[in-house]
Amino acid sequence: MNQSIVIKNVNIVNEGQIKSTDVFIQNGFIEKIGNLSGEITKNAEIIDGTGKYLFPGIIDGQVHFREPGLTHKGDLRTESRAAVSGGTTSFIDMPNTVPNVLTTEIIDEKFRIASEKSWANYSFFLGVNNDNLDKVLQMDTSQFIGVSDDGLYFTKKGNLLADSPDTMGKLFSNCKSIIAIHSEMEQVIEENEEIYRAKYGEDVPIACHPLIRSGEGCYQSTKRAIAITEKHKARLHILHLTTEAETHLFRNDIPLKEKNITTEVSVQNLWFSDKDYQRLGTLIKWNPAIKTEQDRVGLLRALLDDRIDIITTDHAPHTLEEKQKPYFQSMSGAPMVQHSLYIMLELYRQGLITLEKIAEKMCHNVAILYGIEKRGFIREGYFADLTLVDLNSPWTVAKENILYKCGWSPLEGQTFQSKVTHTFVNGNLVYKNGTFSEFIPGQRLEFN
Numbered sequence: 001m002n003q004s005i006v007i008k009n010v011n012i013v014n015e016g017q018i019k020s021t022d023v024f025i026q027n028g029f030i031e032k033i034g035n036l037s038g039e040i041t042k043n044a045e046i047i048d049g050t051g052k053y054l055f056p057g058i059i060d061g062q063v064h065f066r067e068p069g070l071t072h073k074g075d076l077r078t079e080s081r082a083a084v085s086g087g088t089t090s091f092i093d094m095p096n097t098v099p100n101v102l103t104t105e106i107i108d109e110k111f112r113i114a115s116e117k118s119w120a121n122y123s124f125f126l127g128v129n130n131d132n133l134d135k136v137l138q139m140d141t142s143q144f145i146g147v148s149d150d151g152l153y154f155t156k157k158g159n160l161l162a163d164s165p166d167t168m169g170k171l172f173s174n175c176k177s178i179i180a181i182h183s184e185m186e187q188v189i190e191e192n193e194e195i196y197r198a199k200y201g202e203d204v205p206i207a208c209h210p211l212i213r214s215g216e217g218c219y220q221s222t223k224r225a226i227a228i229t230e231k232h233k234a235r236l237h238i239l240h241l242t243t244e245a246e247t248h249l250f251r252n253d254i255p256l257k258e259k260n261i262t263t264e265v266s267v268q269n270l271w272f273s274d275k276d277y278q279r280l281g282t283l284i285k286w287n288p289a290i291k292t293e294q295d296r297v298g299l300l301r302a303l304l305d306d307r308i309d310i311i312t313t314d315h316a317p318h319t320l321e322e323k324q325k326p327y328f329q330s331m332s333g334a335p336m337v338q339h340s341l342y343i344m345l346e347l348y349r350q351g352l353i354t355l356e357k358i359a360e361k362m363c364h365n366v367a368i369l370y371g372i373e374k375r376g377f378i379r380e381g382y383f384a385d386l387t388l389v390d391l392n393s394p395w396t397v398a399k400e401n402i403l404y405k406c407g408w409s410p411l412e413g414q415t416f417q418s419k420v421t422h423t424f425v426n427g428n429l430v431y432k433n434g435t436f437s438e439f440i441p442g443q444r445l446e447f448n
């Protein structure tokens, strides 16, 4: 359904600058940027961007959209629809679906389902664990965005990738693609669980979560992963950092393109801290756990000084019933993909980050880090994945406007000052002021 569209007099937030200009979209791509008039705009739909801000579409580097196998929590259609309403136009999905994504057949099946159901552009991590490691090492992994162990907790003690130096050594010395790790030491967690179970039984107070899944467990794991990476000259990406201490293990004195060790923070770790456990209970139970206020501030600082490279969500929907159980039974993770840009824009309003930095960490750097072709920037010849934002349009998160299949958010009751008014995916205006277009599937992300 590609239209010709001109967004007039808009402030484009791109590559470290904010510039007022016009943007011409045609045949799925950004055709021209500049002051446009006459012939070029004659047959185009005009959108007045006066006073608004145009970002490259957000690329979320870490989501769990739950399909196949866990579709009572979310699916590729519902969660990608929620994503585009919040300005996210591309996503990378993790391998802990059912079945786990441990073979090329399953990853191909996910691509097939996404091509029929996803509103946004997509790619998938191949899962890696002890069971498929030898096979993965024989595959041409250049066809995948990367390999990851995130959420693959089904094997027993010591078998988690990030907890098994032998497995890691084997993988890191052979794998050519990016290896994205969930970095917590299972052994530390299990020891802490025993201590707290002995004290409280099954119903451990949620405030103990960051003491069980402790900062020390994260730090030790990340430190070890970095040492193994350096030994084998591999390509490591540490997923969702949660502690200030870990941020000091990363460098900011080399350009992102040249880094072989990168990392990210998920928005909830810039927003919530341990002071929120009392109010929100297990709703904000995540793995790794949300830590202290000092960690939250330290993560933001590391984001601003480029030790942290990108912002993701780790969007991980579960039903309310699955969440509201005693500590050991309650699921970890919460939905976030619809609200990630709003959180960052609120931090901008609090004077904690610039709009340019938001575009860098949520768009440009994700494209650079994963080598995503022609997305993540507002440039002529690039895909027209664009998000138009009104910075002065307050609204409140409530059940009626939550689009996740699970139907809840830990942000309910939160008022945000900014609103996404238009989202373009591949040049199609798919979302406008609360209304969606007819369904137009997103595209498979290509890599360079």
Ligand SMILES: O=C1C[C@@H](C(=O)O)NC(=O)N1
Residues within 6 Å of the ligand: 064, 096, 150, 151, 182, 285, 286, 287, 288, 316, 317, 332, 333, 334
């Ligand atoms: O790594 C993960 C996995 C995720 C999930 O629910 O899939 N939930 C989490 O809290 N962390």
